[in-house]
Amino acid sequence: MQDKHRSRCPINLTMEALGDRWSLIVIRDVMFGNRRSFRALLTRSEEGIASNILSARLKRLQSLGLLTKQDDPRHRQKAIYSLTEPAIQLVPVLATIGAWGRRHLEVSEAFAIRARLLEEGGSEMWDAFMDDLRVMHVDDPVGGATGGRRSGVLANLTEECLKLVGRSRE
Numbered sequence: 001m002q003d004k005h006r007s008r009c010p011i012n013l014t015m016e017a018l019g020d021r022w023s024l025i026v027i028r029d030v031m032f033g034n035r036r037s038f039r040a041l042l043t044r045s046e047e048g049i050a051s052n053i054l055s056a057r058l059k060r061l062q063s064l065g066l067l068t069k070q071d072d073p074r075h076r077q078k079a080i081y082s083l084t085e086p087a088i089q090l091v092p093v094l095a096t097i098g099a100w101g102r103r104h105l106e107v108s109e110a111f112a113i114r115a116r117l118l119e120e121g122g123s124e125m126w127d128a129f130m131d132d133l134r135v136m137h138v139d140d141p142v143g144g145a146t147g148g149r150r151s152g153v154l155a156n157l158t159e160e161c162l163k164l165v166g167r168s169r170e
Contacts, residue, residue: 017064022049022057027066027087028094031133032114034154036080037072046111061087070141082141088133091126095119113164114157121153129153 006012018024025047029035035044042054049057058081061067066087072078098115101107107115118125132153136143 017066020057022047022053023061024090024094024097025049026054026057026061027083027090030067030081030083031087031091031094032154032157034136036082037078038081039078041081068141073142080142082137083133085134085138088130088137091130091133092123095126110161110164113161117157117160125153 006016018027025045026041026049029041029045033040033044035041038054038058041058042049042051045054058067058069062069065084068082068084069079070082072080095115095118098112099119102112102115102119118129
């Protein structure tokens with residue numbers, strides 16, 4: 001049987017899993033935006049992902065073991081998506097990508113604030129954020145999606161972003 005991967009290099013395998021245009025954006029939106037339903041991911045995406053692409057990425061991320069899907073107990077026709085432990089462990093990767101982008105690309109100040117705060121907070125903040133995500137997504141995936149415990153780090157990052165957006169509108 002032929003191997004379906006170009007190589008078994010860990011960088012290659014990671015790029016095959018996450019290197020398309022949308023996978024990390026979907027993970028980012030679940031992780032930092034607490035967007036846990038298909039509709040929230042579709043309608044609140046800054047990048048404007050198409051519904052068929054989103055559906056395909058969600059299925060792929062589930063098949064890779066990065067997301068799980070559970071029925072929403074409040075609504076029979078809705079599902080809640082949750083990060084798994086391997087996806088939660090992407091926090092340092094996303095923080096590093098954000099820091100690199102902030103330093104080398106033309107980013108908006110509103111989008112750069114989280115990247116700056118995560119870079120300044122370093123591994124201590126990343127570990128705290130991952131612990132919060134584990135509670136919200138692994139320990140209590142339904143409660144974490146429906147207004148249960150909110151991440152302290154996520155709440156602080158969101159608050160700082162909102163302050164900056166509020167100042168820029170004044």
